[in-house]
Amino acid sequence: MIQQENMTIISHRSIAKDIYELILQGSLTKQMTSPGQFVHIRVTSGSDPLLRRPISICSIDQENGQFTMLYRVSGSGTRVLSEQAAGATVNVLGPLGNGFPVEYLTSGQKALLIGGGIGVPPLYELSKRLTERGIEVTHVLGFQQKDAVFYQDRFEELGKTHIATADGSHGTKGFVTDVIEKLSIEADAYFTCGPSPMLKAVEQSMPEVDGFISMEQRMGCGVGACLACVCQVQGDETGLAYKKVCTDGPVFQSGEVVV
Amino acid sequence: MSRLSVELPGLTLKNPIMPASGCFGFGKEYSRFYDLSELGAIMIKATTKEPRFGNATPRVAETASGMLNAIGLQNPGLAHVMENELKWLEQFDVPLIANVAGSTVEDYIEVSEVISTAPNVKALELNISCPNVKHGGIAFGTDPAVARELTKRVKQVSSVPVYVKLSPNVSSIVEMAKACEEGGADGLTMINTLVGMRLDHKTGKPVIANRTGGLSGPAIKPVALRMVYEVSQVTSLPIIAMGGIQDEYDVIDFISAGASAAAVGTANFVDPLVCPSIIEKLDQLLQSWGIDHIHDLKGRSWNNAGEAAYHRA
Ligand SMILES: Cc1cc2nc3c(=O)[nH]c(=O)nc-3n(C[C@H](O)[C@H](O)[C@H](O)COP(=O)(O)OP(=O)(O)OC[C@H]3O[C@@H](n4cnc5c(N)ncnc54)[C@H](O)[C@@H]3O)c2cc1C
Ligand SMILES: Cc1cc2nc3c(=O)[nH]c(=O)nc-3n(C[C@H](O)[C@H](O)[C@H](O)COP(=O)(O)O)c2cc1C
Ligand code: FES
Numbered sequence: 001m002i003q004q005e006n007m008t009i010i011s012h013r014s015i016a017k018d019i020y021e022l023i024l025q026g027s028l029t030k031q032m033t034s035p036g037q038f039v040h041i042r043v044t045s046g047s048d049p050l051l052r053r054p055i056s057i058c059s060i061d062q063e064n065g066q067f068t069m070l071y072r073v074s075g076s077g078t079r080v081l082s083e084q085a086a087g088a089t090v091n092v093l094g095p096l097g098n099g100f101p102v103e104y105l106t107s108g109q110k111a112l113l114i115g116g117g118i119g120v121p122p123l124y125e126l127s128k129r130l131t132e133r134g135i136e137v138t139h140v141l142g143f144q145q146k147d148a149v150f151y152q153d154r155f156e157e158l159g160k161t162h163i164a165t166a167d168g169s170h171g172t173k174g175f176v177t178d179v180i181e182k183l184s185i186e187a188d189a190y191f192t193c194g195p196s197p198m199l200k201a202v203e204q205s206m207p208e209v210d211g212f213i214s215m216e217q218r219m220g221c222g223v224g225a226c227l228a229c230v231c232q233v234q235g236d237e238t239g240l241a242y243k244k245v246c247t248d249g250p251v252f253q254s255g256e257v258v259v
Numbered sequence: 260m261s262r263l264s265v266e267l268p269g270l271t272l273k274n275p276i277m278p279a280s281g282c283f284g285f286g287k288e289y290s291r292f293y294d295l296s297e298l299g300a301i302m303i304k305a306t307t308k309e310p311r312f313g314n315a316t317p318r319v320a321e322t323a324s325g326m327l328n329a330i331g332l333q334n335p336g337l338a339h340v341m342e343n344e345l346k347w348l349e350q351f352d353v354p355l356i357a358n359v360a361g362s363t364v365e366d367y368i369e370v371s372e373v374i375s376t377a378p379n380v381k382a383l384e385l386n387i388s389c390p391n392v393k394h395g396g397i398a399f400g401t402d403p404a405v406a407r408e409l410t411k412r413v414k415q416v417s418s419v420p421v422y423v424k425l426s427p428n429v430s431s432i433v434e435m436a437k438a439c440e441e442g443g444a445d446g447l448t449m450i451n452t453l454v455g456m457r458l459d460h461k462t463g464k465p466v467i468a469n470r471t472g473g474l475s476g477p478a479i480k481p482v483a484l485r486m487v488y489e490v491s492q493v494t495s496l497p498i499i500a501m502g503g504i505q506d507e508y509d510v511i512d513f514i515s516a517g518a519s520a521a522a523v524g525t526a527n528f529v530d531p532l533v534c535p536s537i538i539e540k541l542d543q544l545l546q547s548w549g550i551d552h553i554h555d556l557k558g559r560s561w562n563n564a565g566e567a568a569y570h571r572a
Contacts, residue, residue, distance in 0.1 A: 004531065042529065047477040048324045050529060075504055077321075093531065196433065217316040220328065221528040222292075225284035227333045228319040240312050242333075247288075 002096065002223060003028055006089040010066055012082075014152040020074045020082050020119075025066045028092055032060045032067055036124035036193070036214055036251045039069070039220035040046075041081065041141035041179060042091035049077040053245075054219050057095060058121035059128070070121040070150065084218030089223050096222055100126045100191050100212050107134030109246050111166045112187035114202055116142040116194025126153060126191055127158045137160075138187070140179050142198065146170035166228070177201045202216075217245040232258040262545050262552050263538070265299070265520055267497050268445035269382040269416040269420035270354050272299040272520060274339030274538050275553060276510065279390065279501045280305060280358035280384060280424075280478035281330065288525035292531045299536060302448075302522055303344065305360040305386050308370050310336035315468035318338055320457045325503075326525060327455050329448040329469035334362050337370050345377045354381035354420065356448075358497075364409055372416040382419050385410065388426030388451035400426035400451075403438035408444030418561070420445035422499065425490075427453050435477065436490040448522065450483045476525040477503040484516050491517025492561055507541040516560040 002022045007026035015021045040052040059068040073082050084090060092190050100122075105111055106250035111130050117121045121140050130137050137159035143149045155161040163171030170205035172179050176198060179185075193214035203213060220226035233241040234255055243249060243257050263274035277300040278289070284293050286511030295301065297306050320327045334340065348355060357374045358464070361367040371383055372489050385400035387406055406423065414421050423439040425432060427450040436447055452473025457466045483502025491498055500518035504510060505526045513521050525535045545553060 002531075047355040047529075049321060050324055050525070051319075051321050051326060052529065089283055190390060219321050220326070221282075221288070221321050221531075223288045223531060224526060226319075226328075227284075227313065228316075228328065228331050230313070230316065230318075230333070240310050242312060 002094065003031065003107050004091060004093040007092045008068070009084055009086045009090060012086055014083060015070070017147040019070060019148065019150050020067060020073065021150075022081075022090075023062065023066055023068050023231030024090060024092065026092070027065065028094065029060065029062065029065045029067050032095045034095075035060075035102065035129055036098050036245070037091045038097040038123045038250060039094035040219070042093070043077045043080045047148030049080065051077075051220065052093060052222060053077045053081070053095065056091060056095075056122035056214075057125060060127050063160070070118070072118045082133075087175045093222065093226070094106065097246055098248070099192050101148065102129045104210070104212070105130065105133070105189055108136070108139070110136045110186060110187040112190040113137060113139045114141075114180070114181070114183055114190060114192040114194070114198075115135070116140050116176060116198040117144065117148070118212060119192075119214065119216070120151065122193050123191065124154060127155065131158050138185055140164065140176045140185070142166070142176040143170070177205045180205060196259060203254050203259055212251050213259060214250045215245045215252060215253055215257065215259070216250070219246055222246045234258055245250055260555045261541055265497055265554070267382075267499075267519055269323075270300060270356070272354070274541070275357070275514075275520035276534055276535050276541070277302055277499070277520065277522050278534055279522035280386065282524040282527050283330075286348055287339070287344075288495055289527070289531060289541055290351075292356070293535050294351070295348075297535050299520065299538075300350070300354045300381070301355045302354055302358055302384060303340075303348075305332045305358045306332055306334050306337055306340045306370060306374060306534065307332060307360050308337050308366050308543050310334065310339065318468060318472075320466040320472065321434050322455065322474065322476075323478060325474050325476035327457055327467055327474055328452070328473030329467050329472040331469065337373060342372065342378060343522075345374075345379060345552040349379055353379075355379045356382045356384050356534055358384045358386050358424070360386040364412060366380060368412055368416050371413045372419070373416040374569055375416075380419060382445070383417055383421045384448050385413060385421060386426070386451070400435070401429050403434050406496040407438040407442035410439050410444050422446040422448050424451055425486075426451050427479075427486060432486045433489055436494050436496070438483060440494045440496055444496060446497045446499065447489040447494070448501065449490065450479070450502045453482065454517075475502070477505060479503050480509065480512075484512055486512055487518050488516040488560055489560060505529075507544050508535050510541055511544070513555060513559050514553060514556050517561065518560045519554070519557065529537055
């Protein structure tokens with residue numbers, strides 16, 4: 001069942017350049033079961049900005065009924081959101097979509113988690129779940145530059161963590177795929193989230209490895225009704241087959257949809 | 260709830276509130292939020308003869324108090340809609356208004372003839388206002404003669420009353436409305452989206468893959484209100500109004516402008532519970548105002564001097 005709730009801000013702080021960590025509390029947390037799912041946030045009760053903003057669930061704390069999201073201020077909606085202080089409420093619709101299949105791997109197997117920019121957050125809860133199951137996790141995280149890097153220490157607590165920055169100001173200079181190639185990291189499956197060009201490069205660089213890809217798309221409703229967020233199905237010759245990122249995804253198996 | 264019940268051609272409505280076409284799919288998604296039987300009616304997603312994939316993405320972009328969309332009439336096609344979506348909707352006690360689209364007159368006729376036989380389809384809504392629908396280079400929705408002829412032809416084959424959905428992208432909406440009335444329409448629905456654009460500041464390129472899209476949401480309400488006000492005074496057809504409705508006060512405005520019922524589009528994306536919420540609050544509001552029936556407010560905005568001036572124009 002999907003619900004919406006005015007959730008209370010427990011903590012809200014800047015953790016890197018333009019990146020905020022927002023912790024919300026409310027009964028909706030109970031519904032959050034799968035890493036990679038997202039919530040649809042209404043940043044104002046007025047009509048501008050009008051649409052909700054899709055943001056991934058980064059970390060779930062069932063004990064306290066809280067969840068964390070990390071977001072980058074990039075436009076009008078996230079700017080308004082960033083001005084909300086602890087104690088205020090945020091209208092949250094969710095959890096939405098299908099997350100990463102944690103049960104795909106078993107104890108002793110190896111997982112490679114590849115994130116880019118604001119695609120990194122959902123990998124954190126995923127990594128916690130995988131390591132809990134005894135799966136060996138390696139993270140490769142890409143950022144624009146040093147001051148945009150976040151959660152490096154948290155990922156390091158869970159497994160090997162390699163950072164790449166586009167300008168070389170931190171970690172390896174280049175893209176996440178450069179790191180994977182250079183270190184020839186082996187994995188039984190990869191899990192990835194980030195900008196489309198990165199997802200495409202990742203899928204192409206590891207054709208023989210099973211992968212799960214979290215897609216990004218502009219959304220309207222977020223619940224499957226408006227058909228704003230569709231993507232094409234790989235190998236479809238009719239030109240008619242499609243998947244909705246909001247309800248069929250955002251996570252798809254590699255080879256399923258056109259990245 | 261009797262102060263909200265409304266009778267329109269083909270439609271016995273518990274209340275005058277319904278989701279607008281394309282903003283509610285075929286109801287399945289929103290049935291996870293509330294019982295669809297609470298709604299006055301449902302305007303289902305545009306249905307064409309053959310399945311359509313629609314346009315490339317991005318298909319939506321936000322604008323000041325509104326949004327642009329260029330979905331491109333994506334739908335699973337007539338046969339699938341008949342066998343699956345409409346059948347599924349039979350479990351609810353709610354009349355359906357089937358939004359019909361096509362590329363040729365024959366397409367409209369074929370879809371209308373078949374879809375109007377579904378037991379829960381109580382009326383058709385001819386979508387002649389989608390920018391992608393072309394006929395001999397002229398959109399159905401912008402040429403009064405073409406709209407009149409199409410309405411007439413569809414009326415001949417439809418088993419249920421026919422409403423025509425008007426486009427605001429015309430120089431005279433009144434002329435279009437009159438043409439549809441002459442063609443035998445049973446009612447009008449208005450307005451569809453206004454063609455607009457948004458550019459990416461950095462690249463200077465359109466944000467929407469289709470380059471242009473249809474503007475909807477609160478931003479278009481003043482335009483919709485003005486058009487309902489004008490059309491309702493020069494035709495005798497009932498109007499189901501839409502354009503930026505978000506709350507019970509917006510509904511009251513459209514009824515005051517001359518509409519008989521109201522549809523909610525974009526606001527469903529902002530608040531999935533907006534329709535049941537409006538229904539409840541509208542009833543409470545009328546009660547607190549001491550109004551016995553919503554139609555007691557119908558056409559309050561009309562002013563006879565204004566109307567006379569209009570006829571002279
Ligand atoms: C499933 C999913 C999960 C996401 N998770 C996160 C996350 O955890 N952290 C984070 O910072 N960002 C995330 N994003 C991207 C985030 O939705 C956008 O950055 C955000 O909507 C931008 O809003 P704005 O007000 O800053 O920008 P504006 O430019 O004002 O936005 C205008 C419109 O475009 C949409 N839009 C703009 N950029 C994007 C984008 N990249 N993807 C989708 N829609 C966009 C907005 O939702 C809005 O409707 C996610 C996107 C998706 C689809
Ligand atoms: C995403 C989206 C899809 C739409 N699809 C259709 C459609 O298939 N057929 C149609 O007649 N109108 C369609 N419309 C127009 C709406 O039904 C409505 O006329 C318009 O959006 C104005 O109402 P609103 O401001 O409440 O959204 C669509 C609108 C949106 C936003
Ligand atoms: S956002 Fe509306 S269908 Fe996915």
